Amino acid sequence: MPDVSPIDSLLEHLKISRGFDFTGYKRTTLERRIAKRMAQVGMEDHLVYRDHLExxxxxxxxxxxxxxxxxxxxxxxxxxWEHVRDEVIPALxxxxxxxxxxxxxxxxxxxGQEPYTVAMLLAEALGLEQFQARVKIYATDVxxxxxxxxxxxxxxxxxxxxVPPELLERYFVHQDRSHVVRKDVRRVVIFGRNDLVQDAPISRIDLLTCRNTLMYFNAETQARILKRLHFGLASHGVLLLGKSEMLITHSDLFVAGDLKRRLFRPVPNGGERISEAPPASGPAVQLGEGAAIRDLAFDSAPVAQVVLDDRDHVIAINRQARTLFGLAPADLGRPLRDLELSYRPADLRSNLELAATERRSVGLGLVTHVMPSGERRTLDVSVTPVSREDETGGAAIAFADVTLHQQLRAELESSKTELENAYEELQSTVEELETTNEELQSTNEELETTNEELQSTNEELETINGELQQR
Ligand SMILES: C[S@@+](CC[C@H](N)C(=O)[O-])C[C@H]1O[C@@H](n2cnc3c(N)ncnc32)[C@H](O)[C@@H]1O
Structure with a gap:
């Protein structure tokens, strides 16, 4: 049996015995919280704690x-929420x-504080009657x-x-030192259990708030949850996240409506990237005295290029293309189909046909190319038809080497993700601290009570003692 860490085996046990899957939660938070509970029950060993759970x-x-x-x-x-009141709700x-x-x-x-916040804002915008007639707020948690x-x-x-004082006055009933949300507002909010990781999303949602919740999940699970949230939103809908939640920016399901306020909109057919090649603007063919200079410029251009005539025979190969693909001057005049280049690193033949029939440049996207030296490069390939006025023409195939660009992009992306993870981690730790603080506060209050009790018992004892001495 492969080595399973004690914490993993505990999580697996919870999944099987309780049907709750914590594996998508951030590891560090999980470890700290489980350790905390184990300390509360005075246990150090995960296996012993597992027995205790059973x-x-x-x-x-x-x-x-x-x-x-x-x-x-x-x-x-x-x-x-000011932005939701002033911009989001009126737009909706x-x-x-x-x-x-x-x-x-x-x-x-x-x-419930969050759904009731939205409820108050909508009631303000619509008036209580319309609010009750039109609004449904689904509020869910596990x-x-x-x-x-x-x-x-x-x-x-x-x-x-x-709560702003005027809203506190309008939407709460005050009893002694507690404040109860008015019944007619409460009725609009439907509470229910929904596990964001496993359960189906609620559909046709106009405004979805999922704040300070995603940050407890690892990036992979966040991506899964975002898919569900995307599914739940109406096409004009708005998603509101917490201020430290930024991993969504790596998703192609949403675009930022207002990044600063963590407001996002769903991309229609999100996840299916559609890339459209720009229309071709055929290069002007210059003849005459400048031809030699033009040839030199073509040969030394930083982008690898291969030019074909109207029968798809190779008529020009520049230096970059020769180096990248190991081509030689002897390849000039050969049909492209006889060269490995016609199908590796990308299928050129079908795209040449497409470019010719549609008379537009066709982008093949990024492809990986292994050079004759074994080095791997990332190339951005495009096929552009070129035609003369008499309609005869050929095609120019360009291979832009974007390896460095891609590497930098990947590095930037991973630094960005690290930074965002760190920020989320920080925020969730702050919330953990707040919880611990509250717990400390209540322990403190308990201690104070015990202390008071001890004090009064002590005073009682002193009184009894005094009485005994007087006898
Ligand atoms: C820090 S609170 C955020 C409350 C509120 N959205 C806000 O921003 O003030 C995070 C909430 O996410 C809930 N939660 C954790 N895992 C969940 C899951 N798998 N599905 C649904 N809710 C979950 C927790 O129970 C907790 O109530």
Missing amino acids: LDPDEFAHLFNTILINVTSFFRDPQV LGVLGPDEPIRVWSAGCSS DDEALTEARAAVYTDEQVQG
Whole structure:
């Protein structure tokens, strides 16, 4: 059996026994959160902890709660919500007919502050009556406890701090020191369990908020989730992510509507890149005295080129092409089909036909070419038909060597990904710290209570002692 790390075997166990798959979550966060739970129950060995998970039916819920970080707030990142209020919602209402339904999905909604934030903004924009008639906000999470809190919609003074005072007044009922979201607003929000990794997305969504949730997943799982979110969005829909979530920029499913505010729009038929070659603009054929200079320029051009006549015989090969493909002057005059170049590194024959019939330049895209020396190069190949006024013509085949460009691009891309990963990691660690801080705070409060109890017991004992001494 191959070596499986203790943490992997624990995750596998959870997958089989509980049907919950944590393998798509960021490794570092997972390790820290599991270690934290193990420390809470006083265990150091993953195998011992695994036994504990099997024996104690409540332990999974504790572990689950420790792993999932529920940090959230009303109007989290206020500038984003100002933008939603001032730009996104008016634009959406402009696209939709006056009676058309408005469908919102808050994915990873935690204890409900985010969907209720959207609800308040839509109620403000539409008026309560229209809001109730047209809006449906689906709010989903995998954490049932968080969903229960969200449905109850009861928040403390501290939790409603981010709500602008006039909205707090209008959309909450105040009871003692707690604030409950009004029933007519609550009714519009439908809470449900949905696992972003495994469950089907909700469809025809106009506004999808999935904030500070993607960042807990590794890049591969984020890509899978983004596919589902893309599927769920209407073509005019908008996706709103958290401020540190940037891996989406590597996806071809979305384009940034407003990158600063992490607002994205779905690309129609996303994922199927369509590349259109630019129309040809046939090069002017110059004759006369400059011919020798022109030939020299052609020969020393940095882009490898091979020119064919109207019967597809080779009539010119420049120096770059000779070096790249090991061609020799003796190849001049030969039919292209007799040369290996006609099919390697790219199929030229069918593309020559296409370029000739459609009278346009055809881009073959990037191909890998192994040089006679064994070195690998990346070439951007294009076939351009050239014709004279009498309609006879040939074709110019260009092989631009973009190896360096590609390498730099790949390096840049990987540095960018690393940077984005680091940023996400930082953000999720901050949220973890916030959770730990809250936990410390409550432990502190517990200690203070215990302390008070000890103090009063002590005082009681002192009193009894005094009484005994008086006897
Ligand atoms: C940090 S909270 C973000 C809450 C809110 N969106 C915000 O930005 O304030 C992340 C939420 O994602 C949820 N979550 C984690 N894994 C999930 C999954 N596989 N499917 C759906 N929600 C998930 C967690 O339970 C948690 O409530």
